[in-house]
Amino acid sequence: MLEQIQSMVNALIALFDPLKDTWVWPGFVEAGKFLGTHLISGMLPAFFIAGAIAIFLDKQRITKLMGAKANPLIAYPVAALSGGLLTVCSCGVIPIFTGIMQQGAGIGPAFTFLMASPAVNLIALTYTYTLLGTKYMLWRAALVFFSSIFIGLGMRALCDQPEPPEESTMIVVEEEPEATDTQLVIFFALLILTMITSTGVLDPVLQRFSGEYFSTLLIPRLLIILFEVAIIALISYKWFHKYEIILWMKKSKDLFFMIFPKVLGGIFICGIIAVALPLTSFISYFDTNNVQGNLLASVLGSIMYFGTIVGVTIVATLKGLGMNDGPAMTLLLSAPAVSLPSILALIPIAGAKRSAVFLILVIIFSALSGLIFGMTF
Numbered sequence: 001m002l003e004q005i006q007s008m009v010n011a012l013i014a015l016f017d018p019l020k021d022t023w024v025w026p027g028f029v030e031a032g033k034f035l036g037t038h039l040i041s042g043m044l045p046a047f048f049i050a051g052a053i054a055i056f057l058d059k060q061r062i063t064k065l066m067g068a069k070a071n072p073l074i075a076y077p078v079a080a081l082s083g084g085l086l087t088v089c090s091c092g093v094i095p096i097f098t099g100i101m102q103q104g105a106g107i108g109p110a111f112t113f114l115m116a117s118p119a120v121n122l123i124a125l126t127y128t129y130t131l132l133g134t135k136y137m138l139w140r141a142a143l144v145f146f147s148s149i150f151i152g153l154g155m156r157a158l159c160d161q162p163e164p165p166e167e168s169t170m171i172v173v174e175e176e177p178e179a180t181d182t183q184l185v186i187f188f189a190l191l192i193l194t195m196i197t198s199t200g201v202l203d204p205v206l207q208r209f210s211g212e213y214f215s216t217l218l219i220p221r222l223l224i225i226l227f228e229v230a231i232i233a234l235i236s237y238k239w240f241h242k243y244e245i246i247l248w249m250k251k252s253k254d255l256f257f258m259i260f261p262k263v264l265g266g267i268f269i270c271g272i273i274a275v276a277l278p279l280t281s282f283i284s285y286f287d288t289n290n291v292q293g294n295l296l297a298s299v300l301g302s303i304m305y306f307g308t309i310v311g312v313t314i315v316a317t318l319k320g321l322g323m324n325d326g327p328a329m330t331l332l333l334s335a336p337a338v339s340l341p342s343i344l345a346l347i348p349i350a351g352a353k354r355s356a357v358f359l360i361l362v363i364i365f366s367a368l369s370g371l372i373f374g375m376t377f
Helices: 002-014 025-037 039-056 059-066 072-085 090-102 107-120 122-132 134-158 181-198 203-210 218-239 242-276 279-285 291-303 308-320 325-337 340-350 352-376
Strands: none
Touching: 025 242, 039 090, 039 181, 039 242, 059 072, 059 107, 072 107, 072 134, 090 107, 090 242, 090 340, 107 122, 107 134, 107 325, 107 352, 122 134, 122 308, 122 325, 134 325, 134 352, 181 218, 203 218, 218 242, 242 340, 279 291, 279 308, 291 325, 291 352, 308 325, 325 352, 340 352
16 A cells, blocks of 8 residues: 555655756755645544634633733733643744634634644643753743733734634534533544644654564554544534534635645745755854844745754754854744745735734844843843
């Protein structure tokens, strides 16, 4: 089976061989890498989680904590920390952000969640500790927490609450879900666990217990995912109505077709930009901690597409080439939080003005955070 899939992939790749020597080839390479590494492991689980939020999590549960009229002392910290268990990058969090917005979250807490989630998840912080040390990990967590809250407050002050999406993209549930709070917690925990498993986070554990039986971790990982999906299917059948499950699948599909094409197009453009403007050519601007260097790092980071792990690796490499601590931290904050693909996907959801304001706020607060970090150490 795996050999047949590999042969099909190779045949598909061969169709693009005539483009290898053209200027568009880097875009196809990056799009291919994204499809191979992030589509199944990050994006697809995120769409199912987003669909589940829209269908199974009634508006009162969202608006009570993160609604426009919720207590800011509760709403913003909850929004800044609630993405900590989600292993997603800037593009992967867009579907979940959309589900939260459609269920009544305030614009401030929603954008706080959007900024913080890619950088405060356990994988991002763990990998930051591994490659850059304790100082970077702790300061990254603190700076993301506070800067995301200020960005959310800025969005609330500068932009009005978005209107609900058009009726064609909305799914209305006539009755509130009958599942209990405990059942919903278990259900969403299993969805998140499936996402975590698909990203390879549990591979060291799988290696320990299955290394002597399998030559590759792909098969045991797929078996674990299938087992988790089977459990989700079973409890969905037991706890939810049939029409709710159908609405969940439809909502996830609608979100996929609304967001994913824009993300993939943005990845293609980023691949071309990355070759035309390699970050290593800007090292001379990053060797000191100043306003210009931090702003440049923030702008470049907000344009390029970096995954959760790749971004940390790039920063560690650039530090080895002479990048100062300030711009390095700036890049760690802006790169995962926003990117050209995520902004393109965000525009039809939140509008061009709000997307532009969010991008500008991310650039400003990321650069300011990096400048403060560089001055402190």
